[in-house]
Amino acid sequence: MATTVDTAPAPTDPLPEPETRGGSLFHQLFGDNVRQFGMLGALVVIVLFFQWWTGGTMLTSDNMMNLLNGNSYILVLAIGMVMVIIAGHIDLSVGSVAAFVGIVVAKSITNGGIPWWAGILLGLAVGLLVGMWQGFWVAYVGIPAFIVTLAGMLIFRGANQFVGNSNSIPVPEELQTIGGGYLPEVGPDTGYNNLTVLLGLLACAAVVLGLWRSRRTAVRMESEVDPLWVTVVKMVALCAVILYITYMFATGREGTSFPIPGLILVVLVLVYGFITSRTVLGRHVYAVGGNRQAAELSGVKSRKINFLVIMNMSLLAAVAAIMFIGRSTASGPFDGTNWELDAIAAVFIGGAAVSGGVGTVAGSMVGGLVMAVLNSGLQLKGIGADATYMTKGLVLLAAVALDVWNKKQGRFSIIGALINRGSSREPSTATSNG
Amino acid sequence: MQQPGATSKDDAAYLLRMHAITKRFPGVRALDNVNLDVREGEIHAICGENGAGKSTLMKVLSGVYPHGTYDGDIVYRGQPAAFKNIRESEAEGIVIIHQELALIPELSITENIFLGNEPTRRGAIDWRRAKAQAKELLLRVGLREDPDTAIKNIGVGKQQLVEIAKALSKDVQLLILDEPTAALNESDSEHLLGLIADLRAKGITSILISHKLNEIESIADSITILRDGHTIETLDVGAGGVDEDRIIKGMVGRTLESRFPDHTPNIGEVFFEVQDWTVRHPQIAERLVCKSESFSVRRGEIVGFAGLMGAGRTELARSVFGRSYGTYVSGRIIKDGKEIRLHNVSQAIDAGLGYLTEDRKSLGLNLLDDIKATTVAAGLKKIANRTVVDRREEHSVAERYRRLLRTKAPSVDEGVAKLSGGNQQKVVLSKWMFTDPDLLILDEPTRGIDVGAKYEIYGIIQALADQGKGVIVISSELPELLGLSDRIYTIFEGRVTGELTREEADQERLIRLMTTAPATQRAGSTPA
Numbered sequence: 001m002a003t004t005v006d007t008a009p010a011p012t013d014p015l016p017e018p019e020t021r022g023g024s025l026f027h028q029l030f031g032d033n034v035r036q037f038g039m040l041g042a043l044v045v046i047v048l049f050f051q052w053w054t055g056g057t058m059l060t061s062d063n064m065m066n067l068l069n070g071n072s073y074i075l076v077l078a079i080g081m082v083m084v085i086i087a088g089h090i091d092l093s094v095g096s097v098a099a100f101v102g103i104v105v106a107k108s109i110t111n112g113g114i115p116w117w118a119g120i121l122l123g124l125a126v127g128l129l130v131g132m133w134q135g136f137w138v139a140y141v142g143i144p145a146f147i148v149t150l151a152g153m154l155i156f157r158g159a160n161q162f163v164g165n166s167n168s169i170p171v172p173e174e175l176q177t178i179g180g181g182y183l184p185e186v187g188p189d190t191g192y193n194n195l196t197v198l199l200g201l202l203a204c205a206a207v208v209l210g211l212w213r214s215r216r217t218a219v220r221m222e223s224e225v226d227p228l229w230v231t232v233v234k235m236v237a238l239c240a241v242i243l244y245i246t247y248m249f250a251t252g253r254e255g256t257s258f259p260i261p262g263l264i265l266v267v268l269v270l271v272y273g274f275i276t277s278r279t280v281l282g283r284h285v286y287a288v289g290g291n292r293q294a295a296e297l298s299g300v301k302s303r304k305i306n307f308l309v310i311m312n313m314s315l316l317a318a319v320a321a322i323m324f325i326g327r328s329t330a331s332g333p334f335d336g337t338n339w340e341l342d343a344i345a346a347v348f349i350g351g352a353a354v355s356g357g358v359g360t361v362a363g364s365m366v367g368g369l370v371m372a373v374l375n376s377g378l379q380l381k382g383i384g385a386d387a388t389y390m391t392k393g394l395v396l397l398a399a400v401a402l403d404v405w406n407k408k409q410g411r412f413s414i415i416g417a418l419i420n421r422g423s424s425r426e427p428s429t430a431t432s433n434g
Numbered sequence: 435m436q437q438p439g440a441t442s443k444d445d446a447a448y449l450l451r452m453h454a455i456t457k458r459f460p461g462v463r464a465l466d467n468v469n470l471d472v473r474e475g476e477i478h479a480i481c482g483e484n485g486a487g488k489s490t491l492m493k494v495l496s497g498v499y500p501h502g503t504y505d506g507d508i509v510y511r512g513q514p515a516a517f518k519n520i521r522e523s524e525a526e527g528i529v530i531i532h533q534e535l536a537l538i539p540e541l542s543i544t545e546n547i548f549l550g551n552e553p554t555r556r557g558a559i560d561w562r563r564a565k566a567q568a569k570e571l572l573l574r575v576g577l578r579e580d581p582d583t584a585i586k587n588i589g590v591g592k593q594q595l596v597e598i599a600k601a602l603s604k605d606v607q608l609l610i611l612d613e614p615t616a617a618l619n620e621s622d623s624e625h626l627l628g629l630i631a632d633l634r635a636k637g638i639t640s641i642l643i644s645h646k647l648n649e650i651e652s653i654a655d656s657i658t659i660l661r662d663g664h665t666i667e668t669l670d671v672g673a674g675g676v677d678e679d680r681i682i683k684g685m686v687g688r689t690l691e692s693r694f695p696d697h698t699p700n701i702g703e704v705f706f707e708v709q710d711w712t713v714r715h716p717q718i719a720e721r722l723v724c725k726s727e728s729f730s731v732r733r734g735e736i737v738g739f740a741g742l743m744g745a746g747r748t749e750l751a752r753s754v755f756g757r758s759y760g761t762y763v764s765g766r767i768i769k770d771g772k773e774i775r776l777h778n779v780s781q782a783i784d785a786g787l788g789y790l791t792e793d794r795k796s797l798g799l800n801l802l803d804d805i806k807a808t809t810v811a812a813g814l815k816k817i818a819n820r821t822v823v824d825r826r827e828e829h830s831v832a833e834r835y836r837r838l839l840r841t842k843a844p845s846v847d848e849g850v851a852k853l854s855g856g857n858q859q860k861v862v863l864s865k866w867m868f869t870d871p872d873l874l875i876l877d878e879p880t881r882g883i884d885v886g887a888k889y890e891i892y893g894i895i896q897a898l899a900d901q902g903k904g905v906i907v908i909s910s911e912l913p914e915l916l917g918l919s920d921r922i923y924t925i926f927e928g929r930v931t932g933e934l935t936r937e938e939a940d941q942e943r944l945i946r947l948m949t950t951a952p953a954t955q956r957a958g959s960t961p962a
Contacts, residue, residue: 221829279821280814287811290800297758297789297797298812298865299780357802 039351039363039399043370050377057380058373061252064245065259069180069327071372072261073098073320075365077343078350079272080316082364085347086276087309088289088356089138089145093152094343095336097314098321100156101127105322106169106331116174120322127318130156131311139307148310153340161333168332171325178264179326182257192250193257200246204239211235261323268319273361285309290357345392346371349399370395448509449474449608449639450495455506457490457499464490465504466663472608472641472656477634479642479650481681482660483912488643491660492610496530497523511607527607531597533616539586544568546585547600571599575629591622598629609633610641615649616744627653645742647678647949659684678946686912686941693889694917697896701920702733706873706904711765713753723749723760725928731873731904736895738919739908740944746928747908748792751875755789756782769872783812788871790862792878792908798862799850806832806846808861813869835864839894856887863894874898875906880914892918912941924948 050058057063077094084091101123109119130152137148183195190197211231218225226234249258276282287295288302296302320339325331350367352359371392378388450472457465465487472478480488493499495508497517508515510526517523520530537546544561547568552559568581577595579588585596594614601609611630615623627649630640644650650657657676659666666684669676707730715721723746731737741747752759754767756779767774769785776782782789791797799808809832810817817827832846839860843853850861859879866874876895880888895918899905909915915922922939924932924947932947 217826221826221833278823278825280818280823281821283807283811283814283823286802287800290802291796293797294791294800295811296779297752297755297791299756299778299783301778301780357800 039349039366039370042399043366043373046370046373046377050373050380054377054380058377059248061248061256063376063380064248065182065252065256067372067376068262068265069259070376071368072259072265073323073327074339074342074346074372075265075368076268076316076320076323077339078346078364078368079268079361080313081340081343082347082350082352082359082361083272083276083285083309084145084313085344085352085354086289086356086359087285087306088292089306089310090344091134091145091149091310091313092340093134093149093156094313094317094320095339096153096156096160097127097130097317097336098324098339099160099331099333099336100130100163100321101318102321102325102331102335103160103164103169103333105175106171106325107163109172109175110169116172119175120178123322124315124318127315127321128311130318131314132307134314135307135310138310139303139305145310160335164331164333166333168330170330175322175326176329177326178260179323179328181260181326182255183260183263185257192247193252196246196250196258199258199263200242200250203242203246207238207242208235211238261327264319264323268316269361269365276361281305281308286357288356342368342371345396349396351403367399370399447473449511451507451509452491452495453507453509455491455494455504455508457487457494457504464663465494468506468660468663468665469668470658470665471668472639475634475637475639476655477630477640477642477653479644479654479657480660481644481647481650481657481685483685483910486660486685487663488660489612490663492530492612492641492643495523496520496528496610524604527605528610529601529604529606529608530610531594531601531612531614533613535590535593535597537585537593537596540584542582542584543572543579543588543596543599544581546596547571547581547603549600551604567603568599571602572596574602575599576625589622591618591626594618594622594626595629598633606638608639608641610643612643613645614642615644615646623649645949647681647945650681651676651678657681661685679942682942682945686945693892693913695889695893695896699734699736699920700900701735702902704730704732705770706731707766707768708754709766709768711750711754712763713749713759713765714761714763716760719761722763723928724753724765726765727925727928727930729923729930729933731906733902733904734899735920736899736905736907736918738915738922739906739925740912740915740922741908741925741948743910745925745948747925748877749928750925751789751877751906751908754782755779755787755875758782758789783869783871786870786872788812788866788869788874790866790874790876790879792881794855794858794862794881799858801851802849804847804849805836805841805843805853805861808850809835809846809864809868812865816868831868832864835861835867839864840890856883856891859883859887859891860894863891867898871903873904873906875908877908878910879907880909880911888914912944915939915944916941926950 047058077098081091081094104126105119105123108114108122109116114122134145134148134152137143138145183193183199185193185195187194211234215225215231276285284295284300284305287298287300288305292302321331321336324335328335346368347359347364348354348367349370350359350363350365352364374392374395375388378391448471450470452468452470455465455468455470456463468487468491470478470480470491480491482488490499494504495517497519500518501516508517510528515523515526517526538549541549544565548564553563553567554560555563565581572579572581572595575595575598577592577599579592585593588596598609609630614626614630618626623646630642631653634640642650642654651671654671656671657669659669659681661684669680669684707728709728711724711727712722713724715723727746727750729737739747739751749759753762754776756776758779767776774785776785776787795801800811803811806828810823810828814823817824817831829846835841836843836846841853841857841860841864843857850858853861863879879895880891883891895905895907907915907918916939919939920936922934922936922944923930924934924944926948931950932943934943934947
């Protein structure tokens with residue numbers, strides 16, 4: 001009888017009781033998983049480094065707006081991509097799908113004469129259909145997503161050039177506002193952009209409320225509870241960061257404020273962060289990616305999940321496409337080139353696992369911002385595209401290598417735990433429900 | 435009768451002597467002072483229940499467990515042997531053919547025979563010579579197939595012959611066959627056993643591990659019986675007096691310790707019935723894994739499913755559980771007097787079924803999850819307000835089950851990957867208890883779990899039955915089934931071969947029913 005003896009307690013062992021956290025100041029502030037904040041810390045360090053290196057041009061209103069405007073469509077893609085990767089797939093077609101949707105929207109409005117909002121709806125519908133097409137092959141026929149989306153990459157690039165005759169088509173003003181506009185001035189003249197200030201204050205309130213609620217929940221569930229002062233310090237620190245960012249966006253050049261694409265991004269992050277971390281659907285996505293067979297034997301309909309995840313990716317590619325053509329004021333035959341690579345890099349830097357089951361929306365946003373800040377900082381210093389590509393490649397490799405190395409050490413993955421899903425310490429999930 | 439460890443002076447008569455082999459795994463002795471003496475040119479069978487130590491012993495012999503990781507001596511062809519890996523034992527002519535065939539389906543017979551051992555000429559593979567040799571080898575094993583045929587295009591029986599041809603190509607002296615006929619039909623089995631007897635005539639010694647006692651009785655010259663990591667005895671078939679009964683007696687001689695909590699069953703009406711259940715293998719369309727099986731479960735009853743590994747117990751359970759295995763052919767499920775049709779797992783869960791898998795790590799758990807997420811994984815609907823998971827509820831549910839089952843973990847936020855086997859099993863049990871099923875199927879619920887945790891899990895199973903649920907326990911450990919079950923079905927090659935009440939059941943009867951085709955047996959089937 002080959003029984004393995006494990007360390008299970010004798011039936012009479014006392015049940016372990018929940019512990020209260022103590023220890024050093026640092027430990028109390030950051031908790032047991034100091035590494036959790038690894039990539040977020042790295043982002044802060046990179047920002048500060050460029051702030052110093054560029055002599056203060058990194059954190060100016062102008063540059064921050066550029067950063068957000070110029071990267072929000074990639075970050076939107078990363079939201080969809082992280083779900084695809086959590087479920088254990090990959091999507092190589094997002095750039096081409098976005099290009100196809102973009103040209104359809106531009107042509108239908110500019111040449112077809114339909115109203116701009118109808119063009120947007122048409123674009124989203126096309127994205128949805130493309131997603132259903134690809135989801136069908138992946139989920140119900142069982143072709144690996146790598147192959148299906150590689151095919152999609154070719155098909156929809158060709159479709160873009162077919163629809164647009166390989167030409168660029170301009171888009172109307174309304175779309176340009178969505179892709180590159182700012183929150184309007186309303187209310188009394190305070191010297192700040194009122195809507196931006198309002199957003200910042202709302203975010204602060206959400207953070208405070210969220211942290212407080214999760215603390216109360218923790219107390220009620222008798223799980224680990226931070227000392228009160230730790231919670232307060234966290235609230236103050238987070239609010240300070242938010243207010244600083246708000247100040248920068250509210251005091252930019254005349255006519256600028258918080259960018260509309262940024263607003264779209266924030267809404268999508270909140271919605272999808274909530275879906276992935278708090279809903280049954282989200283649980284099922286993680287379950288399918290973590291162990292498909294175990295998920296199926298627990299009643300998860302894995303084919304449905306795979307279909308939805310792949311379909312959703314193309315829908316978000318359509319959103320990204322509309323934001324992008326608005327910003328660049330036209331849709332062209334080479335839009336979306338290499339977008340899939342940027343999105344995938346953001347997701348992996350953000351702590352997702354190639355084997356699936358691991359990853360968060362918030363982590364992917366951090367990963368995307370690391371890449372964006374690098375890009376922007378190197379540009380500000382006038383570094384050429386050659387060195388920028390090499391730097392970004394090395395950063396991607398280093399981030400994932402560090403993660404792999406940490407796993408091999410038998411410790412919990414740095415980045416995997418970065419923003420542990422379901423963790424009560426994570427501000428963005430707290431606000432999403434606040 | 436050859437006494438184990440008897441100091442015979444003429445080592446020359448023995449091809450292999452393994453003496454006082456002890457192999458420890460953390461916390462357990464898989465082999466304890468085991469002796470095995472194999473004479474030159476004989477067929478030596480090794481018998482024992484699952485987990486008796488047969489495979490471990492063969493792994494020691496072949497160097498899978500290298501010399502130095504076990505105690506005891508191996509003398510092979512009169513020389514002390516200290517194999518560090520399989521290559522070294524193969525170089526000495528010891529070849530194992532595993533139950534799971536190690537052939538590559540897409541490659542041809544020739545390529546498989548010479549895989550890793552390709553005849554070369556000036557650095558390039560000499561395919562002409564390889565093919566010629568392959569033809570010759572196929573002739574020796576009596577397989578009339580073109581050596582260019584891909585493995586996937588020949589049946590399992592022929593694949594076994596290719597494995598033997600491969601062994602012959604390595605100049606095999608001692609051929610070890612692990613359950614060679616488990617997957618074969620009668621005529622293929624007969625051919626294979628005939629071939630092994632042929633090889634014996636040509637001086638090749640074989641060690642045969644098999645659960646099919648009639649085969650062993652008919653072909654083996656000696657039989658060594660293992661039980662719980664000990665050598666029980668070695669029987670000399672030539673001396674006479676050895677039959678199936680004699681072998682079974684040696685295999686089961688264990689005394690039942692008091693390893694089960696006291697329990698007075700409170701059994702009600704039949705509420706769950708499966709009738710004429712027939713299921714096809716998921717890949718091999720012509721193979722039926724369940725052949726018109728029927729069984730029933732009463733409220734408050736613990737029903738055991740006894741059978742050897744591969745007999746179709748798991749396949750039966752999983753196909754009933756929302757068709758999660760194989761292709762449904764025919765059969766009916768009746769619950770509470772009404773026929774129900776379960777097309778997928780979530781329907782099965784909704785209908786009040788639960789199935790705890792035998793393979794905890796690869797089928798039962800998402801090792802990336804924590805305790806609380808695992809506990810609610812099959813019952814998310816119960817804690818979700820439409821679509822949103824109530825995390826407070828999740829936490830309190832998980833905490834409740836942690837306390838109820840005494841799962842040892844610092845908190846329910848702990849990752850399941852960090853738990854011991856027994857505690858992982860408790861978490862999986864809580865997952866199914868939380869769905870509150872009427873019928874819970876437990877597939878090898880105590881596999882890989884230490885004795886203390888087993889006792890606790892038995893107690894949980896009995897408590898579930900006392901709540902009026904039906905529980906099916908599938909187990910390869912007969913003492914466990916005998917200690918736990920109110921009624922036991924035996925399964926052999928996809929058929930229910932018997933049904934024994936607690937009073938009727940004993941190990942000998944079970945083993946007989948588990949190893950015999952239904953046509954030739956009728957003892958003990960007394961449906962109550």
